[in-house]
Amino acid sequence: MYITNENTATRRLFNADLTDEDGEPLMDEPVEFAKNGTAQVTADVGEALVEQYDSITPKE
Numbered sequence: 001m002y003i004t005n006e007n008t009a010t011r012r013l014f015n016a017d018l019t020d021e022d023g024e025p026l027m028d029e030p031v032e033f034a035k036n037g038t039a040q041v042t043a044d045v046g047e048a049l050v051e052q053y054d055s056i057t058p059k060e
Contacts, residue, residue, distance in 0.1 A: 001046035002059035005037045010055075018048045 005013070014030035026045050033039045038059055041049070049056045 001043045002038055002040050003031075003046045003049060003056055004059045005033050005039070005053075005056050007055040008037060013049070015049075015052065018045070018052065020044065 010033065012030040012032050014027055016025055016027065018026045020026055026042075026048055031039050031041055031045070031049070046058065050058055
């Protein structure tokens with residue numbers, strides 16, 4: 001899944017609080033955004049980031 005971050009100041013993002021339904025962490029390493037604000041992540045991580053942050057959206 002590709003996501004876009006509208007906050008251009010954020011180049012890397014790690015959130016240890018994002019967990020799956022079993023309480024296991026979703027992120028093993030930080031998400032790194034390209035200069036254009038996009039990143040490729042797993043569907044679980046992408047959906048959690050989109051839900052958690054207003055500035056992150058699925059890339060069309």
